[in-house]
Structure formats: C-alpha cells, structure tokens
Amino acid sequence: MGNRRDRRERKASQGDALKQEIANNINDRYLLICDNAHRWAASLLYWLEIVQETGAILVLLSIAEVKTGIFLKMSKIELGRLSEAQIREIMIREAIAIDFSLTPSKIARLQSIAGSNPMLAKQAVQEAKLGRHFPEGKEMSISMWHPLSMLYLQP
Template identity: 35%
Template sequence: MLVTGAIVAVNGLNPLLLLTLSIGGVIAIAPKLTFKVSSKNETQEPAPVIEQIPAPGEFRIYRQAELNRTTASLLANGAILIAGEDGSGKSTLAIAVVEKLQADGFMVAFIEPATPKQMLLEIAHQFDIPTEDLEGKSLTADKLKRAIAQFLEENTAFLVLDDAHCCDAKFRMWLKQLRRSDAPMLLLATDPPRTDIFINIPRIELKPLPEYAIREIMIQAAAERAIALKPSELSKLQERAGGNPMLAARAVDEEYLGLDVESGDHRRYFDITPLILLAGIAFVIMRFIGLGTGDQALYIFGGIAAAVFLGLSRLLYNLPPEDRRIR
C-alpha cells in the first residue's frame, strides 16, 4: 500500500480520479467500437435475396449480354440469329431488342409466322408502306416484296421475325435475298435447319438461365398467384424447369393446380465424360490387380473393358459438338 501510494503521489494522481477517467474513457470509446462492428457486419452480410426479386407483373431481362450484342449487330447493319429451345426466352429477348431500337428512334417491324401474304402485309403496315396501287387494288405478294426491299434500301429499318423456323421456305428465301442487299434483320428460331437464311447469318445459342434467375421467376410467379412456396418446394420445381424460364412459370402453375408432375420438358444435358474416364481407370486398375494376383480371368476382363472404354472415349471426342450430347 505504501509503494502504491508513493507511486500515485509521485504521478500526482488520485485513485478516485483515475477510476473516474477510466470509466469516462470506456464510455467515450464504446460508441465508436459499436459502430465499427455493426458496419463490418453490414458489409459482410449480403442483402436478402427477397429484396432483389421483381414485384408481381414487373419485367426483368436476364440476358443483358445477349441484348447488347444483338442490338450492336443490328446497328452495324448486320443480321443475327438467336436459337434456343422452346420457352428459353427468345421472344422476351426479341421484345427487349425492339423496345430498345424504338427508344433510339429506329423503325422496327416485329412479325410472327403466318401466311407469306399476311406477313408481307404486316411488315408493310408497320413500316407505313402503301399496300394498294393508285387504282385502289391490293398489291400482290411480289409487288409487296419489291416495295419492302426498296424501303429497306432507302431507310434505316429493322426486321424482327419470331419463330422463323415455322415460316414458309419461299419466304425464308426472300429473306435471304434481302440479306444479300445488307438488310438488317433479327431471326429467332427453335432448332433452325442449316439451310437457306439460317446458314447465312451468325447465330447466338441461348443457354439455360442460371439457378438464381429461375428461382426469382418462380417466386415472382408464385407471388402473382398468391401462393407461398417453401425452399424445398422451390428446389424441386427448379429441377423440373432445368434453366427454362417458361417451364419455371409452368411448374408454378402446376403446383398451384395441385398437379403431380415428376419431370419437365427441358433439354438440359450433363457431361458424363469424367464418369467414363473413371470407369476406364477402374478397369485398368482391375487389370493390374489380376496381373498381380495371378487371376487370369480378371486380367483378361480388365484389358478388354479398358480397350472398349478407350475406343468409346475417342469416338465421343471425334464426334461433332452437337452429337456429343448423351441423351
């Protein structure tokens, strides 16, 4: 006690004053420490996913990269083909392209498959091209084609054709002739054949949407139908959708109606090449085991199986990309 009192006396500090200053310092520092911890937690914890989900009826484009690439190709006086399975979002992307071009002040004719004469008339109406001659008679299909071709040569306008694979072959040949005169056009098709216009223009293959996008679409569809889906139910529905936005909305409708559906209509492929390689390695190991143990039957079986799997892997490797999908 004497030593402590001497030290305090030398420093000129009173124990009660020292205790008061310590408590005051802790109180002053505490808010700053609390602020730092809370701000750190706020930066590390991600925002809830539910806040990013579109409201019922709200439109969101999940293929922004494809939208920008398609618009840039059209503005460069080019043509582009967007291919994908049914329900993959081709029409939604086409509508977004049309709205973007029209917002920039360009003329766009967006048409869907019909008879050749009806599609020509629809193009003429959207471009404000007269469909009657001076005598009041309707123009024939050939005259409409010439009038549209002349209009596209004299003006900056774009053709957008949805489900182009359903159009008549003669109409697609006319599109090919338009393309020779550098008419900008956007075609959308499901499994387009590699003929006529489809082989003349570059294509974009739409890939399945990521899981977060499919989940948002499902939650939005469920909100529009006033139903609540558990995370386990959403995961089960996602497997049926397989990255297809239309199948995602349909899966929610089927759940809403109480329909028991086990599988979807999507075409999502899985690469089983690693499994084939593992099987080949297993047979090679089996061959060495037979050699080491003196089991002749195991040795022969492992060698034959390894040779078969090696030949199968080489065959799959040399096939064209589209045929390498194992269905």
Template identity: 40%
Template sequence: MLATGAIVAVNGLNPLSIIALAIGGVLAIAPKLTSKLSSKNPTTQDPAPAIEQIPTPGEFRIYRQAELNRTIASLKANGAILIAGEDGSGKSVLAGAVVENLQDEGFMVAFIEPATPKQMLLEIAHQFDIPTEDLEGKSLTADKLKRAIATFLEENTAFLVLDDAHCCDAKFRMWLKQLRRSDAPMLLLATDPPRTDIFINIPRIELKPLPEYAIREIMVQAAAERAIALKPSELSKLQERAGGNPMLAARAVDEEYLGLDVEGADHRRYFDITPLILLAGIAFVIMRFIGLGTGDQALYIFGGIAAAVFLGLSRLLYNLPPEDRRIR
C-alpha cells in the same frame, strides 16, 4: 495534509504493490473509455446484414444482357443474327428487349410473327409506313410489296425482326436471303431451325439454360404475383422440374398454385450412353475369348470382327467435335 498522507501511504507500499494497483486502475477504467469512444463513433459498429432483394411482382428483368448487347451491336452494323433455343427459353423476351432498345434510340423496327407470306409483307409495310396501294387505289401484289420493302430498307436505316422464323414459308425465307445480299439488317428467332436457306447464312446465338438464381427469382416473382408462399424445399423441387427454362419455371408455379401434382422434369434431358457402348465393346471381347477357349471358330471370328468394328467406330466418334462446338 492530504498530499503528505498520500506520500506516506505510497512510501509504506513496496514497488510490486504499486504496480499492481496501477494495473487494476487501468483495467477498471478501460471499459468505460471504450464505451464512450464507441458511442462517439457509431460508424465503427458492425454493419447491418444485407437484406435479400426479392423481385417486385410485375417487374421486368432481362437475364441475358450479354446476348442483348451482341444482338444490338450486330444489327447496328447492318448485320443479321439468328437466336435459337428451345421453346420457352426466352427468345421472344430477348427480341422484345432488342426492339424496345432500338426504338428508344429512334430507329424503325418491324416486329412480325409467322403468317401467310402476303400477310407478313403487309404487316412489314404497315410498320414501316410503306404504301400498300398503287396510285389507282389497287392493293399491291406480293412481288410489288417485296420490291417496295427492299427499296425502303436500302434507302433507310430500319430493322426487321421475325419471331418463330422456322414456321415461315420456305419461299418467304428465300426472300429474306435475297434481302441479306443487300445487307438488310434482320433478327431471326427460331426453335431447332433447319440447316437450309437463310438459317445457314447468318451467325447464330444459342440460348443456354438460365442459371439457378435467375430461375429462382422468376419463381419467387411468379409466386408473389399469385399471392402464394413457397418454402425453399418447394422451390427447389419446382426448380428441378423447370431446369433452366424461364417459361417452364412460371408454369411450374402455376401448377403448384392450382394444386396439380406433376412428376418428373419438363425440360429436355439428355442421357449419356457411353457406359452402354463400353459394355457392348467388352461383350465382344469376352465373346472372342469364349470362342478361343471353347474352340468355337465361328464365335471366335465373329467376336474378333465385331470388336474391330466397334473399336473403329468408337475412335471415329471420339474424334468428332463436341455437339456444342459444331456449326448447325
């Protein structure tokens, strides 16, 4: 009876009405089906936004992994390498990571700092377990210590790491140069090393400023250790003062913590004097034309000579290699 009524009802409608009813039913059921499918497949939901990782207070992180790998590879190949950079650029931190990696692999490493030549030789001998006294109980002289250390390095796989090598005595650096002739592996760290003795004999890695994200992480970590909260605007201001220097980044946070108001940047700044040179050249050319217009022969000749000298010097300076490409 119900089926017959349904048929009669359908027969009473025209085809367009039937199509409209079908579309309306599909649209009414679609949202319910979609909600059921989404509840059965939760993996199709949008992932939660990633949370920014903030360094844990006291956590150690190396930001110069490429330099670390190159240094270790060079030392293992019985080579020597010089790491140069401004104060606070992270040379000692990088050297500590090198020493830790080598010691973890079972190698012997002597890590020393500048002192008198005899004290440094004794420190090397102690770290390498080299006897510092003869059979009669007398302390070895500096020359005997040098020979003992050189013999030890020839017979064993050991590494010598010297921090602030530019502060060492020139005679001690010459002894290091003699060690290099026998392929003794060593790592030297220096700030603006001179182009003499051992520094001119070994390849160099120049530490560039750290990227902005690294300096910001260092500042966030330093602020967390001191239990202070810094706004993004304050971090940006401190980051500008520190430049790419990690030590200055930590110092800037300390000064902010102590409430010290320090203006200006602490890192090195270099100014481009090219506009001043161009202005000088233009002034010489104008001087020549003024002399020509006023009939002042002396001014005309002086301007011409000065312009010619300026053009020659500017061409010479232009042909020089950039500072970062020169061997220093």
C-alpha cells in the same frame, strides 16, 4: 376433292399476298422476328433473304444450328441454358412479385416441371398460386415456350 384443292389454292394465294404485303411495307424501322426458323420451309427462308436485301432487320430464333441459306448470312449467338440456381432465383422473384409463399420442396417440384426455361418457371409459380396441381411426371402443357439455343442476327 376439288373443294380441298380450292382451299389449298386460297391458302397459298393468301400466304403469297401476306408475304408481298410484309415485303412492301417493311423497312429498317421494323424488326421481323421469326420463331422456330429451323423448321421453316425453304421457300419461306428464301423469301426472308429477299426481305433482308430490302434493309429489313431480321431475328431468326432456332433450337438447332442451321448451316445453309440465310443462316449463313447472319451472325449467330449461342445461348446457354440457365443453371438450376438461376431458375430457382427466377421462381423466388416471381413468388415475391405475386405475394406467394414457396417452400423449398415446392420450389423443387415446380423446378422439375419448368426445367431450365425461365418463362415456364414463372408460369409454374403463377399456376401454383392459382392452386393448379400437376401430377407427378406430367409436364405443363405449353407449346409456345421452348428453351432457345440459337439466335441469328443480322451483322
């Protein structure tokens, strides 16, 4: 039991040291990008407010609109989803860039995997060229890309 507590305390102190190091060295020449900011703990969001007061430039990415704390102090840009035609165009451009031939039915299949995410659209084409096939109804297993709906920027 004590071993777990020691690990948690070490992690907490390492996190505090990292926050202090960032706060000490960040200035208006750096951009701090915070992905999934809507999921961050209140303590981290409060820390971001302190960092912002030092003149650091912050970009908070969120898929949900947040109306508290630091989010209220920043400008919000709502990003719309790309249309099916725009996603198809991205896929066609990617196929041309990697010298890969796509049929309309293959584009439709890959588009059903990628949804409205342009990064997944490119990756689906790249995976198809490599010969990787996705069973019907299966999504690509990529957790790092998600459709962004909110972007908060400093005024």
